Amino acid sequence: MSGREIYIEVMAIGQALRVAAIDAETGEELVFQVPRNTPRQEIDALARAKVEWKLSRNADNEKRPDTGSGRGIRV
Known part of the structure; x- marks a missing residue:
């Protein structure tokens, strides 16, 4: 999976x-967020x-059976 192409956008x-x-394929x-001084190599x-x-x-x-969205209360 490590050879996948991904697009990355970084905004301050x-x-x-x-x-x-x-992910380019799917x-x-x-x-997510990182501190502003994080090196680009680490972000990638x-x-x-x-x-x-x-x-x-x-x-x-x-692979699992459908259990719903997991949000809210099922009544």
Whole structure:
């Protein structure tokens, strides 16, 4: 999975950086924040790790029976 292409957008917001990472193949997107002085190499590595984690989590969820969204109270 490490050879996947991902798109990364970094935007400064105050003393933080907002990072959006999108997997090119699936379109899965995630957003996180890091301190403004974080090196770009670390941001890229973290974004890749987070995208891979999310894709593996989604693959695991496809194997489980549907349990609903997990939000709210089922009455």
